[in-house]
Amino acid sequence: MTKGPGNGLTQAAIAVDLVIVTVMDADLKVYLTRRQEQPFQGLWALPGDFVRAGPRGSLGEDLTAAVSRAFSHTTQTRASAAPLQQLATFGRARRDPRGRTISTSWLAPLSPDVAALIAASHDDAQAGWFSCSEEVPWMRLSFDHADILEAALARIQQDVEHTDLAFALAPKVFTVSELRLVHEAVNGQPQDGRNFRRRFQRLVEDGRVEEAPGRRHLGRARPAKVWRKRTQPD
Amino acid sequence: MTKGPGNGLTQAAIAVDLVIVTVMDADLKVYLTRRQEQPFQGLWALPGDFVRAGPRGSLGEDLTAAVSRAFSHTTQTRASAAPLQQLATFGRARRDPRGRTISTSWLAPLSPDVAALIAASHDDAQAGWFSCSEEVPWMRLSFDHADILEAALARIQQDVEHTDLAFALAPKVFTVSELRLVHEAVNGQPQDGRNFRRRFQRLVEDGRVEEAPGRRHLGRARPAKVWRKRTQPD
DNA sequence: TCAATAGTGTCTTTCAGACAGTATATA
DNA sequence: TATATACTGTCTGAAAGACACTATTGA
Numbered sequence: 088m089t090k091g092p093g094n095g096l097t098q099a100a101i102a103v104d105l106v107i108v109t110v111m112d113a114d115l116k117v118y119l120t121r122r123q124e125q126p127f128q129g130l131w132a133l134p135g136d137f138v139r140a141g142p143r144g145s146l147g148e149d150l151t152a153a154v155s156r157a158f159s160h161t162t163q164t165r166a167s168a169a170p171l172q173q174l175a176t177f178g179r180a181r182r183d184p185r186g187r188t189i190s191t192s193w194l195a196p197l198s199p200d201v202a203a204l205i206a207a208s209h210d211d212a213q214a215g216w217f218s219c220s221e222e223v224p225w226m227r228l229s230f231d232h233a234d235i236l237e238a239a240l241a242r243i244q245q246d247v248e249h250t251d252l253a254f255a256l257a258p259k260v261f262t263v264s265e266l267r268l269v270h271e272a273v274n275g276q277p278q279d280g281r282n283f284r285r286r287f288q289r290l291v292e293d294g295r296v297e298e299a300p301g302r303r304h305l306g307r308a309r310p311a312k313v314w315r316k317r318t319q320p321d
Numbered sequence: 322m323t324k325g326p327g328n329g330l331t332q333a334a335i336a337v338d339l340v341i342v343t344v345m346d347a348d349l350k351v352y353l354t355r356r357q358e359q360p361f362q363g364l365w366a367l368p369g370d371f372v373r374a375g376p377r378g379s380l381g382e383d384l385t386a387a388v389s390r391a392f393s394h395t396t397q398t399r400a401s402a403a404p405l406q407q408l409a410t411f412g413r414a415r416r417d418p419r420g421r422t423i424s425t426s427w428l429a430p431l432s433p434d435v436a437a438l439i440a441a442s443h444d445d446a447q448a449g450w451f452s453c454s455e456e457v458p459w460m461r462l463s464f465d466h467a468d469i470l471e472a473a474l475a476r477i478q479q480d481v482e483h484t485d486l487a488f489a490l491a492p493k494v495f496t497v498s499e500l501r502l503v504h505e506a507v508n509g510q511p512q513d514g515r516n517f518r519r520r521f522q523r524l525v526e527d528g529r530v531e532e533a534p535g536r537r538h539l540g541r542a543r544p545a546k547v548w549r550k551r552t553q554p555d
Numbered sequence: 556t557c558a559a560t561a562g563t564g565t566c567t568t569t570c571a572g573a574c575a576g577t578a579t580a581t582a
Numbered sequence: 583t584a585t586a587t588a589c590t591g592t593c594t595g596a597a598a599g600a601c602a603c604t605a606t607t608g609a
Contacts, residue, residue, distance in 0.1 A: 096371040097381035098332040101412065101423050137330040138412070146421050147331035150412025176410040176425045178335065178372070178384025187380050189335050189423065191410045264587075282572060284589070289570090307581035308587035498560075516599060518562070523597085542560035543606040 102183075102190040103154045104135035104232065105161060106174065106239040109202035109216070110256050110272045115243070116216040117223060117236065118205070120161065123213075126184045127229035131217075133236065134161040135190070154193050161214075162197075162205050169195040170255050174239055182231050192235045194242065196255035220275055247273045254316045260299045262311035263287050336417075336424040337388045338369035338466065339395060340408065340473040343436035343450070344490050344506045349477070350450040351457065351470065352439070354395065357447075360418045361463035365451075367470065368395040369424070388427050396431075396439050403429040404489050408473055416465050426469045428476065430489035454509060481507045488550045494533045496545035497521050 107118040119131040136157040140147040148156070155166035162168070174192040182188060197205075206216060217223045219240055225233050246252040247270060256269045267283045290296045297317045302310040341352035353365040370391040374381040382390070389400035396402070408426040416422060431439075440450060451457045453474055459467050480486040481504060490503045501517045524530045531551045536544040 095373055096334050097374045099335050099372070100330050101333050138333070139329055140331045141414075146414040149414050150410070150423065173409055175407055176384070178425070180375075180380040180383050189384065189425075191412070191423075262588090279572070279574085280587090281574080281589085281591085286571085304580080306587065307585080309579040309581090309589085311588060496561090513599070513601085514561090515563085515601080520598085538607080540559060541608040542558085543562085543608095545561055 097187050099178075099187040099189045100183075101138040101150070101153070102135055102188050103138065103150065103157055104133040104190050104192045104235055105154070105158055105195050106133060106192060106236060107158070107162065107169070107195040107197060108219075108239075108243065108256070109197040109199055110269050111199055111202060111206075111216060112218075113268055113272055114221070115219045115240075115272045115275075116202075117219055118161070118214065119217050119223075119228075120214040121212070122229055130227050130229045131224050132229035133192070133232045134214075136160070137188075150191060154191075158193075158195055162201075163208055164201060164205065168201050169197050170251075171195055174235075174242060177231055177235060179231060190230075190235070192239060194239060196243075196252055198256065198258050200258055244274055251316065254296075260303075260313050260315045262303050262305070262313055264305075264311060265303075266314075331421050333412075333421040333423045334417075335372040335384070335387070336369055336422050337372065337384065337391050338367040338424050338426045338469055339388070339392055339429050340367060340426060340470060341392070341396065341403070341429040341431060342453075342473075342477065342490070343431040343433055344503050345433055345436060345440075345450060346452075347502055347506055348455070349453045349474075349506045350436075351453055352395070352436075352448065353451050353457075353462075354448040355446070356463055364461050364463045365458050366463035367426070367466045368448075370394070371422075384425060388425075392427075392429055396435075397442055398435060398439065402435050403431050404485075405429055408469075408476060411465055411469060413465060424464075424469070426473060428473055430477075430486055432490065432492050434492055478508055485550065488530075494547050494549045496537050496539070496547055498539075498545060499537075500548075 109116055118134065120134045122128050122130055122132050134157065136153060138147055138150060138153040151171075154171055158164070158166050158169065158171065172194045174194050176189060176191045178189040180187065182190070202216070209215065223236065228236070243252065247256070253266060253269045253273075256273070257266050263284055264280070266287065267278050267280060270283070271278050287296075291298075291314075294317055296314045299313045299315045301313055303313050304310040343350055352368065354368045356362050356364055356366050368391065370387065372381055372384060372387040385405075388405055392398070392400050392403065392405065406428045408428050410423060410425045412423040414421065416424070436450070443449065457470065462470070477486065481490070487500060487503045490507070491500050497518055498514070500521065501512050501514060504517070505512050521530070525548075528551055530548045533547045533549045535547055537547050538544040
């Protein structure tokens with residue numbers, strides 16, 4: 088019992104699956120990739136990978152290291168570009184026809200700036216952003232990824248109201264309207280701009296956001312003040 | 322690549338760890354067991370077990386099945402006695418000196434009635450209830466169980482305010498004061514009984530709880546109405 | 556009678572939702 | 583000028599926090 092807990096125990100491969108989301112075109116989008124190999128070859132899937140073994144039978148990498156690596160490989164972006172957050176673990180015995188696997192899913196919220204770079208760098212036939220409300224091919228997802236994605240979306244809707252998740256999905260420097268758009272995209276319904284602005288004011292008073300230099304000029308209307316999340320909330 | 326995802330991938334044992342909690346003596350308590358074998362022999366640990374392989378190299382049991390089995394084995398109680406809920410997964414490469422393991426932690430909130438039965442049936446030197454605020458031997462916990470327990474307690478404090486968790490920690494049929502005691506034990510500070518009762522009234526009006534027959538007579542004071550959670554919230 | 560808990564009610568502040576109006580940019 | 587968005591307010595009702603009081607039991 089030195090190499091591993093031995094007999095009668097299931098040895099499984101550890102997978103990490105990424106729910107990479109962003110807000111584009113006023114819509115919550117998730118990044119899916121097409122599977123290049125069996126099983127489910129050609130179907131869409133959440134990007135992910137297996138935890139790797141280290142050199143010559145060492146213990147291998149930490150779970151968090153595998154997630155960061157999978158994220159970087161998928162997006163060609165540093166893992167620091169997204170505040171990776173663990174969601175849940177799926178361990179049905181038959182979830183992978185190849186053998187026993189267990190998958191831990193992680194949320195990777197991206198700002199639209201970063202998401203746009205990723206959109207530009209891949210082959211649209213093999214990877215891409217899918218509208219969660221419209222385009223996700225729920226019936227054509229690999230493994231139990233529909234379950235994973237469904238759970239992730241529920242979590243996102245909760246967190247966007249009660250955590251800093253909205254800031255991760257907004258541009259690093261944003262206007263009030265841009266932050267409101269994040270909320271609207273996530274819960275799929277318009278927010279009253281005036282009431283939202285009042286809630287936003289409280290964030291400012293509480294020191295959670297601060298004004299940034301400059302103004303942003305989006306449509307053909309009055310330029311808006313820009314804000315950023317405060318790193319030190321006092 | 323038929324039996325399992327083969328080369329370069331870490332094969333790990335899958336552990337499930339239980340955070341069994343209840344409210345006793347106006348305090349949140351967690352059930353710990355003493356480890357009977359190496360590693361960490363003699364130290365306290367969260368109860369748990371490994372996911373088992375099935376007959377002759379089959380895939381083995383589902384994650385949820387392993388949790389139910391571990392719970393039943395630990396408590397000598399049916400898994401239906403607690404609404405088992407997945408918490409998080411811990412996968413540091415070196416979390417288990419025997420070899421690569423990955424552990425998914427589950428919350429098992431128990432009503433004090435069930436908890437009392439368990440307390441009566443074990444050897445106090447080998448297992449027992451520990452006050453989370455006072456008695457948990459944080460420095461003497463096995464593996465990364467201190468991390469797991471810490472995360473679980475934070476989750477409990479969140480959920481008790483926003484989910485049905487408080488009902489799981491209260492007697493199946495309870496008085497308003499007993500439910501208030503659950504909140505007080507979890508967040509460690511007294512609640513105004515009059516304001517709590519108003520919140521409780523809304524639960525009744527919303528059909529989430531209903532009156533139960535009889536009254537409960539606890540101290541040497543006026544008997545209190547008893548209530549139960551409604552199974553069909555309309 | 557007293558101590559202890561059960562239960563009802565009031566006052567105030569905070570906050571969310573609905574809605575009106577002014578300001579400043581471009582087309 | 584028209585229009586779109588930015589920004590400032592008001593009114594109302596729901597709910598939380600602080601606090602006063604009555605009711606019913608056993609000791």
